[in-house]
Every structure is written in structure tokens, then in C-alpha cells.
Amino acid sequence: MKRSRREVLKAGAALAVVAGIPGRAFAQQGPVKVGMSMPQTGTLGAGGQAALVALRMWVDDVNQKGGLLGRKVEFIAYDDQSNPANTPGIYTKLLDVDRVDLLIAPYGTVPTAPVMPLAKQRGLLLMGNFSFQVNAKVQHDMWFNNSPWNDAASWSDGFMKNGQKLGAKSIAFLAADQEFAQNLANGARVLAKKANMKAVYDQNYPPTTTDFSSLIRGIRAAKPDMVFVMSYPNDSVAIVRAVNEIGVGSGVKMFGGGMVGLQFTPIMSSLGSLLNGIVNYNSYVPGMKYPGIEDFLQRYAKKAAEAKVDPLGFYLPPFNYAIGQMLEQAVNGTKSLDHKRMAEYLRKNEMKTIVGPIRYDKSGEWANPRVVQAQFRGVVDKDIEQFRKPGKQVVVYPDQYKTGDVIAPFEKARKAK
Amino acid sequence: MIFSFDLLFEALIFGVLLGCFYAAVSIGLSVSFGLLDVPHVAHPAVMILGSYATYVVASYGIDPIVAGVILMPAFFVLGILIYRFYYEAFEKRGTEAAVRGLAFFFGLAFIIEVGLILVFGVDQRMVEAGYIGSSLELGDYRIPYRMLVAFGVALVLTFGLTLYLSKTFTGRAIKAVAQDEPALRLIGANPVRIKQWAFGIATGVSALAGAMLIIVGPVEPALDRVYIGRTFCVVVLAGLGSMTGTLAAGLILGIAESIVLMMLGASWAPAVAFGLLLLVLGIRPQGLFGR
Numbered sequence: 071m072k073r074s075r076r077e078v079l080k081a082g083a084a085l086a087v088v089a090g091i092p093g094r095a096f097a098q099q100g101p102v103k104v105g106m107s108m109p110q111t112g113t114l115g116a117g118g119q120a121a122l123v124a125l126r127m128w129v130d131d132v133n134q135k136g137g138l139l140g141r142k143v144e145f146i147a148y149d150d151q152s153n154p155a156n157t158p159g160i161y162t163k164l165l166d167v168d169r170v171d172l173l174i175a176p177y178g179t180v181p182t183a184p185v186m187p188l189a190k191q192r193g194l195l196l197m198g199n200f201s202f203q204v205n206a207k208v209q210h211d212m213w214f215n216n217s218p219w220n221d222a223a224s225w226s227d228g229f230m231k232n233g234q235k236l237g238a239k240s241i242a243f244l245a246a247d248q249e250f251a252q253n254l255a256n257g258a259r260v261l262a263k264k265a266n267m268k269a270v271y272d273q274n275y276p277p278t279t280t281d282f283s284s285l286i287r288g289i290r291a292a293k294p295d296m297v298f299v300m301s302y303p304n305d306s307v308a309i310v311r312a313v314n315e316i317g318v319g320s321g322v323k324m325f326g327g328g329m330v331g332l333q334f335t336p337i338m339s340s341l342g343s344l345l346n347g348i349v350n351y352n353s354y355v356p357g358m359k360y361p362g363i364e365d366f367l368q369r370y371a372k373k374a375a376e377a378k379v380d381p382l383g384f385y386l387p388p389f390n391y392a393i394g395q396m397l398e399q400a401v402n403g404t405k406s407l408d409h410k411r412m413a414e415y416l417r418k419n420e421m422k423t424i425v426g427p428i429r430y431d432k433s434g435e436w437a438n439p440r441v442v443q444a445q446f447r448g449v450v451d452k453d454i455e456q457f458r459k460p461g462k463q464v465v466v467y468p469d470q471y472k473t474g475d476v477i478a479p480f481e482k483a484r485k486a487k
Numbered sequence: 488m489i490f491s492f493d494l495l496f497e498a499l500i501f502g503v504l505l506g507c508f509y510a511a512v513s514i515g516l517s518v519s520f521g522l523l524d525v526p527h528v529a530h531p532a533v534m535i536l537g538s539y540a541t542y543v544v545a546s547y548g549i550d551p552i553v554a555g556v557i558l559m560p561a562f563f564v565l566g567i568l569i570y571r572f573y574y575e576a577f578e579k580r581g582t583e584a585a586v587r588g589l590a591f592f593f594g595l596a597f598i599i600e601v602g603l604i605l606v607f608g609v610d611q612r613m614v615e616a617g618y619i620g621s622s623l624e625l626g627d628y629r630i631p632y633r634m635l636v637a638f639g640v641a642l643v644l645t646f647g648l649t650l651y652l653s654k655t656f657t658g659r660a661i662k663a664v665a666q667d668e669p670a671l672r673l674i675g676a677n678p679v680r681i682k683q684w685a686f687g688i689a690t691g692v693s694a695l696a697g698a699m700l701i702i703v704g705p706v707e708p709a710l711d712r713v714y715i716g717r718t719f720c721v722v723v724l725a726g727l728g729s730m731t732g733t734l735a736a737g738l739i740l741g742i743a744e745s746i747v748l749m750m751l752g753a754s755w756a757p758a759v760a761f762g763l764l765l766l767v768l769g770i771r772p773q774g775l776f777g778r
Contacts, residue, residue: 284498
């Protein structure tokens with residue numbers, strides 16, 4: 071069959087137009103599969119579900135732009151129930167049955183730790199998801215964490231330095247008997263020693279602890295100058311309530327540090343005024359400016375309302391969206407799905423994300439960590455909207471984001487506006 | 488580790504309060520597993536269902552304890568339905584089938600957990616009341632009111648159930664069905680109906696226990712897993728089916744946990760509590776108050 075030159079040109083133009091329509095033109099190959107296990111139930115479930123909303127937003131966005139390498143992106147996520155025993159099996163399934171092209175680690179240190187040997191053994195690129203020091207021993211050179219911390223010092227430094235400024239000479243440690251909290255506690259103990267702070271109370275508690283009254287009473291009896299708590303979401307709530315009931319003593323200058331959960335909106339809103347005075351770590355608080363984050367948070371708020379998850383989504387969602395952005399840059403930058411080449415790209419280049427520019431160090435953690443320590447102030451009960459505005463979490467560290475000094479002692483800070 | 492008699496005394500007080508709380512969350516299981524031999528591993532899940540139901544009722548401005556009491560009849564009916572299904576599908580078909588009932592109760596626990604996640608999400612839920620978040624100050628001691636409320640409810644539940652089981656005809660029939668089912672049949676009573684009634688009571692009590700649970704601390708759908716070990720430990724330590732024994736075992740567990748937690752370290756608390764269970768069972772296999 072003969073075609074005129076004009077007909078061929080017309081067909082070519084039509085093809086070019088179709089290819090130009092975003093989100094429609096995908097190559098004939100199968101989709102690029104991105105897989106992960108995510109805690110959707112259990113103690114980390116609330117955070118995990120919010121993070122999933124953000125990752126799905128990235129998948130939608132990238133598909134709108136034409137996918138990766140001209141192929142549609144398909145996202146596969148399984149619930150690991152916050153149980154580390156489930157994650158190795160899930161990742162084996164993702165690799166051997168689902169045959170995913172790219173991997174993202176589950177949210178949290180505890181579910182991630184058992185996956186590390188598998189990733190190293192098979193030489194896979196693994197994007198970390200808010201875990202803490204899981205690569206310290208494994209030393210996998212294709213690991214890239216999205217969390218704004220690095221080593222224990224990067225996390226605890228802000229808390230310790232502020233304590234020192236306030237003249238603290240003694241410290242109490244309360245840590246969950248979990249991988250994350252223990253990693254953090256070990257680093258914090260070293261920092262306290264360096265700062266010549268005497269540890270007058272040092273307790274690890276099992277994850278099944280029901281009531282924290284006795285532990286808080288123990289801290290009170292030890293009369294520390296500051297209290298560093300490293301807890302998981304459910305424990306954090308129980309600890310804050312017990313502190314309100316029992317009190318930690320008038321001598322305590324600062325309380326908090328490493329309490330996971332106090333960044334989640336449902337917990338912040340249900341604890342309300344009980345949060346006042348606590349100085350705790352965070353990844354993002356309103357007022358911090360990065361290109362694209364405000365637009366993301368606005369879009370996220372709509373999706374979160376539909377999915378009935380964390381309505382504000384400051385803590386995990388932007389950093390999960392950033393994982394997608396980094397994968398996208400690595401794939402586009404190398405024009406391949408080759409894990410080795412992508413890892414090299416991630417190591418050598420600065421990534422542009424909605425949580426700011428990220429450059430990685432040798433261990434796959436942020437070369438310039440940026441853990442924020444913020445003090446809750448003037449928080450009232452039953453008002454989610456108050457957390458959208460700057461001021462309810464006053465940044466006391468690092469200096470580049472600082473919006474105020476720590477109010478001490480803790481009892482005074484609890485009443486501060 | 489700091490030691491003082493003040494701390495020891497306080498650990499003792501907290502131990503008693505915690506122990507009563509443990510007894511209260513175990514008492515329903517003491518009836519269903521202890522007296523009726525039903526392998527009710529879904530007991531903590533039913534209790535969490537009670538906590539969420541309390542959360543819903545309390546959101547209308549009703550006190551959580553009153554909400555728990557209001558929910559008891561509905562849970563009583565739910566208990567009857569659960570037992571009827573278990574009886575028809577498993578127990579009626581002999582001992583082996585009854586053991587397979589264990590899988591049924593595991594399934595029930597998962598269904599409740601997943602159902603709660605679908606309806607409420609995975610976020611923690613808590614309730615508000617005047618006695619939550621404040622404490623009774625006695626000199627240097629501060630005792631959370633929420634634990635005192637749990638203490639009171641536990642005492643009322645234990646003595647109420649003890650009286651019911653010893654002073655009423657149905658109560659005595661429930662005890663009889665646990666001891667000698669054929670003999671009960673001989674005097675004209677229907678053991679299945681008695682068991683059904685008793686399971687209803689056990690489930691009704693779980694509603695109130697669930698209300699207490701959400702008063703003591705926030706709940707989330709998977710919290711039942713934390714309580715499976717503890718509740719079975721209390722019931723077995725007590726001697727199957729003994730109500731006062733359940734209170735005593737709860738107290739022993741609570742006091743041991745509290746003292747160990749304050750004096751030795753929190754990580755030792757579960758080990759010492761369950762070590763105590765092994766020790767008691769080694770000396771008295773029938774439990775503290777079992778016959």
C-alpha cells in the first residue's frame with residue numbers, strides 16, 4: 071500500500087501530538103514497578119498511611135508527566151503491620167513475585183532493619199524512609215535515607231546544646247526497648263558524657279508497658295535537670311499524660327527530645343494543651359520555606375481528608391514525596407533503572423526536593439542533617455487548625471530556622487503563651 | 488537505681504491500682520475460658536471493641552463509665568450470638584472440633600481488628616472526663632484519678648460477679664455447668680442455654696472493661712495483642728474460673744510489675760511477672776484459687 075508524503079506527515083504529526091499529551095503516552099513496555107512494605111496498622115500505622123498518601127501523589131504526578139523512561143509507574147505497597155518479622159518476606163515477594171524495579175524501605179527503623187541484609191546481598195538500591203542508623207553496621211553503599219538526620223549527634227545535639235545553655239548538669243534517659251530508641255539512646259548517652267552531664271536516671275521500658283506513672287515517679291525522685299525521652303507513638307501519648315498527672319519535678323529545665331508521635335496531627339490535637347513546654351524533634355514545622363512544599367501540603371490536605379489520615383501531614387508525607395522525586399531524578403539522570411548507576415547518581419548529585427536540597431554522605435544519610443528541635447507553646451485543646459500557623463512549635467534549634475529561645479524550667483514553659 | 492521506702496510504697500500503691508485494672512480486664516475471660524472452657528482468644532479484641540463503642544457513645548457527652556454500662560446489654564446479646572455460632576459450628580461436634588474453635592476465635596479477633604481499622608482508621612482514640620488527666624495529691628504522692636476509677640470498677644465487677652455466681656440460681660448453674668455438665672442435664676437444666684447466658688455475661692462485662700481501658704490510656708485497633716498474654720496469665724494464675732482469684736492474681740501481677748519496674752528496671756517487669764506465673768504453676772498447677 072502506497073502512502074502519499076502528506077499522509078505520512080499527517081500521521082507523524084498526529085503521533086507527536088498524542089505523545090505530547092501528559093499522562094497518556096506510555097511506551098509499549100510494561101510499567102515501572104515501585105514496591106515497598108509500609109506499616110498501615112499497628113503502632114506505626116498512622117504515620118505509614120499518611121506517608122502512603124504522599125507516595126501515591128508522587129506516582130500520580132509522575133504519570134501525569136509521562137511516567138519514568140516513558141513507562142507508566144505502578145506502585146505496590148503491602149502492610150507489614152509495624153512488625154519487623156513481616157518485612158523480609160514482603161520484600162522477597164516484591165522482588166521475586168511482583169518483580170518490582172525500584173524499592174522503598176518501610177517507614178521506621180524497626181521494620182527496616184531486617185530488610186537491610188537482603189538489600190545488600192542482592193545489591194539493590196533502597197530508599198530509606200525515616201529510619202535511624204539502620205545502615206551503621208550493614209554499610210550498604212546503595213542506601214539513601216530521606217530523613218533529615220544522620221548520626222545520633224545530629225538528632226540529639228540540639229536538645230543537649232539547649233540544655234547546656236540552660237545550665238543543666240544532670241540528665242534522665244527514658245527509652246523504649248526498640249531498635250530506634252536504643253540507637254538514639256546510645257548516642258545521646260555519649261553526648262551527655264561529653265557535655266559532663268551526669269545520668270541520674272536511665273531506664274529502658276518494654277513496648278508492652280501499660281502505665282508510665284511509676285517511671286515518671288522514678289524520674290521525679292531522681293531530680294534531673296533535663297529529661298530525654300525516646301519513645302514510640304503510643305508510649306509518647308501515655309508518657310505525656312503521666313507527666314501531666316504525676317509531674318516531673320520543678321527542677322526539670324527541659325523535657326522531650328526524641329518522642330515519636332508528637333509530630334502526628336491526631337496525637338497533637340488530642341493531647342492539646344498537655345503538649346505545652348515539651349521540646350521535641352521534628353522534620354518540618356510551619357514557617358520553614360522550601361520550594362513546592364506549601365503547594366504539596368495544600369494538595370495533600372485534600373487527599374488526607376478523603377483517606378481519613380493525618381490531616382496536616384507535616385512530619386512524614388513531604389519526605390515521602392521527596393523519595394519519589396529523588397527516584398525520578400536518578401532514573402531521568404541515568405536514563406536507566408540500573409540500581410548501581412542510580413546509586414552513583416544519588417551519591418554524586420544534589421537532589422532537589424520539596425523538603426529542600428539533599429546531598430548524601432558515604433553512608434547514605436544526609437550530609438547536612440537538619441533535625442529541628444521545637445518547643446510547644448500556647449497550644450489549646452481541640453483545635454487542629456492552630457498547628458497550621460507558625461508559633462505553636464517554636465524552633466529552638468538549628469540556628470538557621472530558630473524562631474525563639476527555650477522557655478525554662480519545664481513547669482514555667484507549660485504555662486507560657 | 489534509686490531506692491527509697493517512699494518509692495517502694497508508691498510502687499506498691501501503683502501496683503495495687505494496676506493489679507485491679509488487670510483483674511478487671513481479665514474477669515470476662517475468667518468466666519468464658521475459666522468456667523466455660525471456651526478458648527476465647529478474642530476476649531481482648533472484644534474488649535477493644537468495647538473501648539471504641541465507649542468512644543462513640545462518650546462523644547455524645549456521656550461519661551465513659553456510664554457509656555460502658557449502657558453498652559453492656561448490647562454486648563451481652565453479642566456474646567450470646569458469638570457463643571451460639573461457636574456451639575453450633577464447633578462445640579456440638581465434639582472435643583476436637585472445639586479445639587478447632589480456637590481458630591474461630593483467632594479469626595474473630597482479626598475481623599474485629601480489621602473492622603475497627605476500616606471504620607476508625609489506625610489512629611489512637613481517647614475519651615475525656617473530669618477524672619482523666621488529673622491526680623489525687625496526698626502529700627508528696629500523686630495518684631492518677633483514672634487509675635482510682637479503674638480500681639473501683641474492678642472491685643465492683645469482681646464482687647458483683649462473685650455474688651451473682653454464688654447467690655443466684657443461674658449463677659450457681661453456671662458454676663455447675665463448669666463442674667459437671669451431665670449432672671446439670673439430669674436436674675432438667677439446659678447446659679447450652681446456661682453457657683450461652685454465661686458467655687453473654689462475660690461479653691457484657693468486656694464492654695465495661697473496654698470503657699475502663701480507654702479511660703486508663705488511648706486505644707488503637709491492634710491493642711488487643713498487648714493484652715492477650717496478660718489476661719490469660721491472670722486467669723491461669725488465679726485458677727480457672729475463680730473470680731476472687733482473678734482479683735488476687737491481677738494484684739500479684741500488678742504489684743510484681745510495678746515494684747520490679749521501679750526498683751529493678753522496666754525491661755524486667757514482664758519477665759518477672761510471667762516467671763511468677765511459672766513458679767506458681769510449678770507449685771500449684773491448678774492455680775492459686777483453683778480446686
